[in-house]
Amino acid sequence: MAEEVDYEALPPNASLGVNMLAGALAGITEHAVMFPIDSIKTRMQVFATSPAAVYTGIGNAFTRISSTEGMRALWRGVSSVILGAGPAHAVHFGMYEAMKELAGGNAAGNQWLATSLAGASATIASDALMNPFDVIKQRMQVHQSEFRSVFTALRVVYQKEGLAAFYVSYPTTLTMSVPFTAAQFTVYEHMKKLLNPSGDYSPVTHMIAGGMAGGVAAGVTTPLDVAKTLLQTRGTSNDPEIRRVGGMMGALRIIWRRDGLKGFGRGMSPRVLTHMPSNALCWLSYEFFKVAIREQ
Incomplete structure (x- = not known):
């Protein structure tokens, strides 16, 4: 009978390969499971000119999309996420663990500064890889999208708008993602130590800590996410002002003028x-895959 792995005895500074593979598997799992809700989020954030593309809430959006376009519409663009999420999350978690170890985040106590630095460094690297995939995903998610294939979308967007279309939102993404990731990792590490001071492998702890971290980080960074969506979907808009918007400040001004504070x-x-739930699942998967890969 194989000897059971002692989770506490596993070194916090596992190999880069272990952390990257665990991160890739966790990222794909996270994004694929929650994709329909993400599709609804994208549609609610877009400044639509057609009443048919304006949604008042999650239930309203789900009912109308599924009844008029079919359930498959809620999964449109998921292939772009799967293609990008694996490599991006591998880089994300690999960088996070490497920087946390380098900055002393694995020492005893709540090393919030080290984990914040590690989280911010991780997102700078991973977002550079993920941003083009995210643009394609949102172009496929919008109401009456012309795209059904990731590679068709990639080719058409590049031909019509050039390489800049894939990175026009990158500064906004970083402005949002760095505090998002720093907050997420800080809350996660704090809650994990608070709920499980012994450090034993505890799936429930990882789920609760991950869920709370994701909810807090998502809530405080929503205004920047609205601006990011506007930038990433500008090529699908019939509004000349939106099509011409060139950066985060321009997007924020449009949101403020058209919708006021509630627009954010x-x-x-x-x-x-x-x-x-996606962060809860991501952290649960990540911690599980780390143990499973180390055991092998």
């Missing part, structure tokens, strides 16, 4: 609803 909260409910 567009899609907050599905965003939080997506990130709480």
Whole structure:
């Protein structure tokens, strides 16, 4: 009978390969499971000109999309996420664990500064890889999208708008993702130590800590996510002002002029609803895969 792995005895500074593979598997799992809610979030954030593309809530959006376009529409673009999420999350978690070890985040106590630095470094690297896939995903998610294939979308967007279309939202993504990731990892590590001070392998702890971390981080960064969506979907808009917007400040000004303060909260409910269970699942998967891979 194989000897049971002692989770506490596993070194916190596992090999880079273990952390990257665990992160890749966790990322694919996270995004694929919660994708329909993410699709609803994207549609609620887009400034649509057609009444048919304006949704008042998660239930309203789900009912109307499924009844008029079919359930498959809620999964449109998931292949882009799967293609990008594996490599991006591998880089994300690999960088996170490497930087946390380098900054002293594995020492005793609540090393919030080290984990924040590690989380921010991780997202800078992973978002550079993921941003083009995210643009394609959102182009496929919007109401009446012309795209059904990731590679068709990639080719058409590049031909019509050039390489800049895939990175026009990158500064906004970083402005949002760095505090998002720093908050997420800080809350996660704090809650994990608070709920499980012994350090034993505890799936329930990883789920609760991950869910709370995801919900907090998603809520506070929603305004920037609205701006990111506007930038990433600008090529699908019939509005000349939106099509010409060139950066984060321009997107924020459009949101403020057209919708006021409430515009920065567009899609907050599905965003939080997506990130709480997806982060819980992501951390649960990540911690599980780390143990499983180390055991092998």
